Every structure is written in C-alpha cells, then in structure tokens.
Amino acid sequence: MIPDERIFAARILAVDDNILNLQILKKILDQAGFIHITTTTDPTKAVDLYKEIRPDLVLLDLNMPKMDGFAVMAQLSILNPGDYLPILVLTAEEESLRFKALQSGAKDFLHKPYERLDVLLRSRNIIEVRLLYKQIKDDNATLDQKVNEQIKEIRDTRLEVIRRLAVAAELRDTGTGQHIYRMSHYSKALALAFGFTKEQGELLFTASPLHDIGKIAIPDSILLKPSRLEPHEFEIIKTHTILGAQMLAGSNSVFLKMAETIALNHHEKWDGSGYPQGIRGEEIPITGRICAVADVFDALSSDRPYKGAWTIEKTMAELRKQKGTHFDPKLIDAFESIQKEIKAVYDQN
Ligand SMILES: [Fe+2]
Numbered sequence: 475m476i477p478d479e480r481i482f483a484a485r486i487l488a489v490d491d492n493i494l495n496l497q498i499l500k501k502i503l504d505q506a507g508f509i510h511i512t513t514t515t516d517p518t519k520a521v522d523l524y525k526e527i528r529p530d531l532v533l534l535d536l537n538m539p540k541m542d543g544f545a546v547m548a549q550l551s552i553l554n555p556g557d558y559l560p561i562l563v564l565t566a567e568e569e570s571l572r573f574k575a576l577q578s579g580a581k582d583f584l585h586k587p588y589e590r591l592d593v594l595l596r597s598r599n600i601i602e603v604r605l606l607y608k609q610i611k612d613d614n615a616t617l618d619q620k621v622n623e624q625i626k627e628i629r630d631t632r633l634e635v636i637r638r639l640a641v642a643a644e645l646r647d648t649g650t651g652q653h654i655y656r657m658s659h660y661s662k663a664l665a666l667a668f669g670f671t672k673e674q675g676e677l678l679f680t681a682s683p684l685h686d687i688g689k690i691a692i693p694d695s696i697l698l699k700p701s702r703l704e705p706h707e708f709e710i711i712k713t714h715t716i717l718g719a720q721m722l723a724g725s726n727s728v729f730l731k732m733a734e735t736i737a738l739n740h741h742e743k744w745d746g747s748g749y750p751q752g753i754r755g756e757e758i759p760i761t762g763r764i765c766a767v768a769d770v771f772d773a774l775s776s777d778r779p780y781k782g783a784w785t786i787e788k789t790m791a792e793l794r795k796q797k798g799t800h801f802d803p804k805l806i807d808a809f810e811s812i813q814k815e816i817k818a819v820y821d822q823n
C-alpha cells in the first residue's frame with residue numbers, strides 16, 4: 475500500500491481543450507487534497523509537459539482539435555517504451571472509441587459529466603499502480619547496482635591476488651614489483667593496437683603478470699647468482715617457462731589458460747631461436763609474442779641489478795634491430811604506433 479501523503483503528492487497533468495471541464499476536474503482534485511496539478515487546454519503541449527513534469531497521472535481528453543488524445547498517447551508510448559503510462563481518458567464517446575483508447579495505452583476512463591467520487595477513486599487507482607511501478611523499478615536498479623558492485627569487488631580481489639602472487643615471484647628476481655606493473659600495461663596497450671578487443675585486452679592485462687611465475691621454482695643459488703651464469707645454469711633458468719606453464723595448467727578459467735600460454739611462450743622468438751620449444755613465426759601464440767615485446771622493452775628500459783635503465787629511444791632502436799628475428803615485425807610496427815601511451819607508463823616510474 476502507498477501511504478496517502480504520497481498519493482496526494484503525486485504529480486497530475488490534465489489535458490482538455492474545454493476549459494470548463496478542466497476547471498471542474500481541477501476543483502475536484504484540489505478539494506480532495508492533491509497538490510501538484512498542471513492543466514493545459516493545448517494538446518500540442520501535452521508531450522512536452524509530460525517530459526517536464528513526469529506525471530504520475532495524466533487526465534487526457536480524447537476529442538480535441540489540432541491533436542487528439544490518440545495522437546498524444548501514441549507520442550507518449552514512443553517516448554517511453556516499456557514504461558507504465560498512467561493515462562486516464564476523459565470521454566463521453568461511444569463504446570468503440572473506448573476500446574481503441576485502451577489499445578492505445580489508456581488505463582481507465584472517466585465519463586463526462588464527472589462525478590466527484592468516480593474521479594477520485596479512478597485517479598487514486600492509477601496513481602497507486604504508477605507509484606508501485608516506480609518503486610519496483612527503483613528497487614531493481616538498486617539491486618542491479620549492488621550485484622554489479624559485488625562482481626567488481628570479486629574481480630578486483632582476484633586481480634589483486636594474482637598481482638601479489640606475481641610480485642612475490644618477481645621480488646626474488648629483480649627486487650621490485652614494478653616490472654609486473656609496467657609490463658602488463660605495455661602488453662595491454664600493444665594488444666589493443668594490434669586489434670584485440672577491449673575484453674581480450676583486459677584479459678591479457680590480468681594474465682601477463684604471471685609470465686615469470688615459474689621462477690618461484692628456480693633455486694636461489696642460480697636465480698640470485700651475482701656473477702655470470704654458466705651454460706648449464708642458464709638451461710635451468712630457461713625451465714621457468716615450462717614450470718610456470720605447469721603451475722597454471724589444467725584450469726577451466728580462460729584467464730588461467732591465457733596465463734599458461736604466456737608463461738610457456740614469452741621467450742620464444744620469431745625466427746625460431748627462442749626457448750623452450752624453439753617454435754617460430756605464427757606458431758608462437760599471439761599472447762606470447764605480445765608479452766615478449768612488452769617484457770624485453772621493460773627489461774631494457776628499466777634499472778636491473780646488472781644494468782642501468784635505457785632511454786625509450788635506445789630501447790626502441792634495439793627492438794627495431796630485432797624486428798623479424800626476435801620479434802614479430804607487425805607487433806613492432808604496432809608498438810611504434812603507441813609510443814605516447816608507452817611513454818606515459820614509462821614516465822610513471
Ligand atoms: Fe621469463
């Protein structure tokens with residue numbers, strides 16, 4: 475039930491070319507306690523007034539010059555598809571017009587000459603339905619918003635857990651978590667420039683930080699060795715690709731599958747000289763090829779224990795040099811085209 479004060483606070487719009495009829499209606503509603511009543515004798519103004527007032531009840535005459543009640547209802551229906559239009563038709567017309575009015579969106583009729591109680595009861599019924607309709611709509615919107623907030627919360631938490639895990643792996647290696655941050659941004663930007671959809675780009679953004687997760691399983695004596703690695707030690711380092719893929723394998727999650735592919739393929743090279751499988755060209759999954767560019771770009775353009783950060787220009791010159799050998803040439807072209815975005819991420823650190 476809707477409380478009386480809300481019923482009487484409802485906004486009412488009355489449209490009738492006959493000023494006398496309007497005055498009678500207004501008086502009945504006024505005296506009953508309704509406070510927001512707008513009237514017009516000009517039917518061509520009805521639609522604009524509806525938009526402005528958003529009434530909870532429209533009292534609408536059918537037979538008017540210039541624009542009849544049917545034309546008004548037709549316009550209102552087009553403007554408010556699916557909405558509950560609270561239209562009460564004022565009529566002295568014959569039966570057949572009433573059916574037509576119902577089909578056109580009228581909810582009920584008021585017969586002329588008006589009877590006070592008839593006007594009030596029928597008005598109240600429509601207003602009540604209209605207010606309940608609005609309440610349900612608002613409740614649904616609130617519910618939708620709550621659900622969306624919770625979905626976002628779950629997504630954010632997932633992303634954060636993944637990033638923290640990735641950072642944990644990286645901390646042993648480079649001593650900072652920043653590589654993960656920049657590299658995932660570069661990967662996403664490159665993927666979008668290459669034609670990935672926004673959704674795929676987001677997925678790559680989430681999955682790429684796990685590319686070196688396999689390093690968790692590499693012994694400290696090798697991973698943290700300050701001096702140059704012996705060839706057999708480097709062979710062990712290379713296994714971080716396979717180990718990472720194994721850690722991520724067997725999941726049904728699209729995201730973990732992508733992360734697995736990236737872990738396995740981010741050290742493959744376009745000419746087939748990479749590892750672990752030595753596959754070449756487009757045999758290398760695109761996500762692996764993209765992450766290879768982003769990973770090397772960041773490794774060169776940031777401080778590492780064994781070298782200082784290169785400038786973007788110097789790094790790009792190196793990538794260009796390895797276009798078609800280490801890197802997919804098309805990806806280097808795409809990477810060239812997004813230098814502004816790349817610089818923005820680079821400058822943040
Ligand atoms: Fe790696």
Ligand SMILES: [Fe+2]
Pocket residue numbers: 653657685686769
């Ligand atoms: Fe990396």
